[in-house]
Structures are given as structure tokens and as C-alpha cells.
Amino acid sequence: MVFKDIADILSRLEKTVFPLFENLRKEYDCKNYPDLSQTEYSSFFIGNVKINNPVISAPMAGISDNTYRIFARFFGSSLLYSEMVTSYGLFYKHSKSIEMTHATEFERPFTLQLFGAKPEIVADAASMVEDRAEIIDINMGCPVPKVIKTGSGGALLKDEELMKQIVRRARKSIKKPLTVKLRLGWDFDSVNIERTAMIAESEGADAIAVHARTVRQGYSGHADYSHISNLKKKIKIPVIISGDIHNPFKALRLLRNINCEGIMIGRAARGNPWIFAIILMGIILSDKKMSDENAADFLKKFEKDIDYFLNNDIKVKILILYLKSLILFIGEEKAVKEFRKILGWAFKGIRNITDIKKDFFKINTFSEAEKVMTGLIGM
Template identity: 40%
Template sequence: MNIGNFHIENKLMLAPMAGVTDLAFRIICKEMGVGLTVTEMVSVKGIYYKDKKTDSLTTIDPRERPVSLQIFGSEPDIMAHVARENLNDRKDIDLIDINMGCPAPKIVKNGDGSALMKDPKLAARLIKSVVDASNKPVTVKIRKGWDKDSINGVEIAKIAEDSGAAAVTVHARTRDMFYSGEADWDYIASVKCALKIPVIGNGDIFKAQDALLMMERTGCDGVAIGRGAMGNPWIFRQINQLLEGKNPDKPSPAEVLETSIRHMNMVCEFKGERIGVREMRKQLAWYIKGMKNSNEIKNRINTMEDKNEIESLLKEYLQNLIEDDNLQEAL
């Protein structure tokens, strides 16, 4: 798949999620076969004013590339300045994505994220300002609309194309739906029919077969997967296997738990143990969800502060799972 003059080796993207798609998780998803990783969304004002926390969100590792840096803001001049002065010289960033889909109240109350869909003229100025200032392809993430009375995703997508965007990602829900209800895949098809640039579908891909079904139903050029990858980065490997005509393989308990331990160790390496352990609690719960006695293990992890203690618990848990499996086979 080509986005502007940039080639991505397959049709799969990791959708950005605040507090989830950090550096460690992006590296793991890349290893599992995602074509393009996307950072957590980054405030252009944070970059502009050199905020240290914001700066850490822009850290890129060669192992995750190609990577798109997702930015948010609502002031065209600042967006353009950051693209030109802060991002153009970054050889580690391959694309820039403008967030116009985030539904979080703290984002939209400032006119950012999906609030931009209520102001098409501002959206056009903002996208064009970044495109004109950037030496990298610029993409835009949108929603179906603000609410059921303001469905304008096709209009905004065409504005993005006319303003020079290289691709558009469509989360097929309105802002007021947040992540509830069903994603309207038919609306993704409507956007695809209206544009010449690539359209990436997003929403309700929770298993590998969903990705192929979305592409078949909508004609979209690629898929972006967010919540479906939480605790399940293997979804990218499985989709690629299906696209190659192979049967997707399910990760073993050993692969799941060993990956979760490596994930935790990387987060602790990047962020320090205190922050890393606390942030990984939710991630570890996602990894083991559905396994035998997983609630008990999750509750124990939530009381722990030492990564070595958590690692020992997970290794013990794996051994118990293996022993239980062997016992069942012997019966």
C-alpha cells in the first residue's frame, strides 16, 4: 500500500490509543507483522513549548518503523510551525497523522480532535497548513461525524483530500458514540467511493477474519486496528496469514505469557520500574484474559510493585497451565 510517496509493506496499521500504543507495544506489534505503527497522539502545543512529557511520546525506535507520528491541535499556525521546525528534520518519523477523531471530553473541549469535524473551514486550513509545511506525507484520522444529526465524514474526507492529505483513516462511529454500538462499515465504503487517495477502515476488528470482511465489504485500502490488538498483537500475524491463504495460528499460552513478560520488561526499561509496573497492570490483564484463573492472577498483579515478582508469578502461572493441560491429556 502506498501513502503518498511512501510504501507500506502490507495493509495493516496499528491505530493510535492513548496510554496503550506506547513504544514497547509498537515494537511488539511490528514484530507481529503490522505494516505501519502510529504513536499515541501528541499535542502540538506540547511540542511547541518543549514539554518533557510530550517529548517522551515522540520517541521512536528503529525496530518499530515505519512509523507515523499522530499530532493533535486546532491552531493552523502552530501546527504548521511544529511540522516545519520540529518534525521535518526527524529522519525517524515517516508520516504525520492529524487527529480529528478523538472523542475524549478533555480534547474536544479545546476544539481539538473530533471537534474539528464541526468546523470544516478550520479543518481545511489546518490540514493544508501542515501539508504545506511538511516534507513527509500527511494523513488524517476522522470519524463518521459529530453526532447522528451531523454526519459529515465524507465531506471532511474530501476536504482532507483537496487539502493535500495522502490518506484518510475513518473510524466509523460518531463522536457521541465514543466506542459503543456497532461501527458503520457501510459509511467507510461511502468515503472510499468519494476519494481517490487511500482510505483506511477502523472499527470493530477484533479477530483476523474481521479485517478481511471489512476490506471486502468496504473496498478500503487497509485497516487500522486498535482495541482488537490490546493483549492480542498476534492479530496482525493472523491477518497476514489469512491474506496469504494460510490458516491463522493461535499463540500458545507460553507465547502469550513470554511476550507479556518481555513487554513489561521493555516498558520498565523505557519508563522506569515504578511507572512501568503500574502501566502494565492493565496490559497484563488483557494478555491473560480468558485463561484459566486469570482473574485471580490479575488481582494479585494489581497488588505488586516489583517487576521481578510479577515475572515470577507469570512463570509460575504458565507452569500451572502446562501441568493442568498435561493432566487433562492423561485423563
């Protein structure tokens, strides 16, 4: 029943955003925009899995659930990730961990991201859930203290030998493509991204994703791409870059200057699932022959047009459908509580929203959420 209901939600979503795409089509005198989820632009392969375009949604704890992935896919994300799942929880068959591995037919290709510090447990967990995803990913970059304390995530960048053993054991345990999520290093005094990338490749990883910060930085400061500018000269497997990518021009510059295969959108997509469409369309519309300067001017105009055409009326309609999808998966009470933060992200910075924003955190039912959002129409 969920599949049928989700299909209906996606059909309504398509009708909701059609005016946006139609206006852009007329403004830029181009042919009808294709189904963005099927757009093949600079496609590449991770193992035997085809990735249709370079715009990818990042795994985010507490955010990358079924609904987030379904909407990211609709708006053009070419690869979807689970939230980070503990290998220990899977190994010991904890129901919550197993539940996090479920994905629908609307969330493909799907990558299951695991974390752990024991090579044999990570390998066994990967083999247990291999049939649920197209790709298995191992997180070796998470900066969250409770993950670091277990020796997992970013802590592994301090122990290259252990990292090597984990990738090696995981590679031997599964047939599906294997990827690794990395950071620049533990801190700026121990940047080792070139070595860890080469370790991942030599032990059988089919691609890597690199967040351009150190583990100690967390999400503070700025992403530093200088340390990965030569990465493609060191390894042959696909490289996906993440960190502070929030507009089409930044995405375009990374694709051009680092020659990476993909760019990964994380925090910029919170409450903003349409960002995948904005970045993907911006890249497609930017002539490859444009200089960076000309592309920058063009994309500034494009973003202004997006802001004009993607008004609050359309955003509200999209988010109502988003909430309906959340309810299908986790029930109304839990969905509405989750939705409060999504509303806060979606309408951050909107003029004259202070009074209405207070109501975001008071909603307890779908009808209350709908009423609050209706007040945003026309603002």
C-alpha cells in the same frame, strides 16, 4: 545501549514464537512464514512511503509507546503511530510532548499523530518534528472530552472550514506525507465523512484513516461501515478503516467490500500484540478467490488452531520480554505499574484465573511479575 538490548529482546522473541509459526506451517502445508514485519501483501503507498501490508496498529493514548510499537512491528503491523501529541506542547517545547515524539529504528515506518485547533500552531508543530517520522498525522476524530473541550480532535468535524485551514497549513509546512484521522461525523444526525474526506484530499492529505463511529458514540455501540462503503468512489487517496476489527474474517471482509487499502487494529491489540500476526496470516492464507462463506469457515478453523498453538506458555514468554522492553525505556518501577493493565488485557477470559488476576495489581517488581506469570503456565 537501548538499541543493542532491544535487538537482543527481538532475537529472543523470534525464538519464542518460532514453534507457533512452525506448527502453523505444518498444519496448513505452506512454506516457511516470512518475517511478518517485512511481508509485502497488498502493499500501497502513502505519499512516497511504502506500506508493506494492509494491517496497521492504531494510535492509542497511554498504550502506543515505544515497546508497544516495537512488538506490533515484529508481529506484522506495517505502520506504527505515536500516541496523540498536543501541537501546543510541541510549539511551546514542553519536554513531555517532545519525549513522545521519539522512536527507535525498530519502529519504522513511524507516524507522528498531532492534535490542535489553531492552524498556525499545528503547522509549526508539524514542521518542528517532521524529521522524526516518516508521516505526520492530524487527529480530527478523538472523542475524549478533555480534547473536545479545546476544540481539537472530533470537535473539528463540526467546523469544516477550520478543518480545511488546519490541513492546508500543515500541508504547506512539511514535505513528508500528511494524513488525517477522521470519524463518521459528530453524531448520526450530522454524518459528514464523505465531505471531510474530500476536504482532506483536496487540501493535500496523502491518506485518511476513518473510525467507523461518530464522535458522540465514543467507543460505545458498534462501528457502522455503511457510511463509508462508497468512500473509495469519492476520493483517490488511500483509506484505512478502524473500529471493531478483531479477527481475520472481519478484516478480510472490509478489505474486499469497501476496497480500502488498510485496516487499523486498536483496542483488540491491548495486551495482545500477536493479533497483528493472526490477522495478517489469516488474510494471506485466505485464497482471494474464496467466497465470503468459505473464507469464514476457513478462518474459524484458523482461529481455533491459533488458540491451540498460541498457549499460555508462549504468551507468558512473550509478555516477559514485553516487560523487559518497557523497563529499558521507562525504568522498572513505572514499567511494572504499566504492565499490570497489560496482564489484565492479555489473560482476560481465561478459565480459573480469578484468584491469580488479583495478584496482577499487586506486582511492584520484575521478579514479582515473572512469578505471577509463571503461575499461568499450563492453565
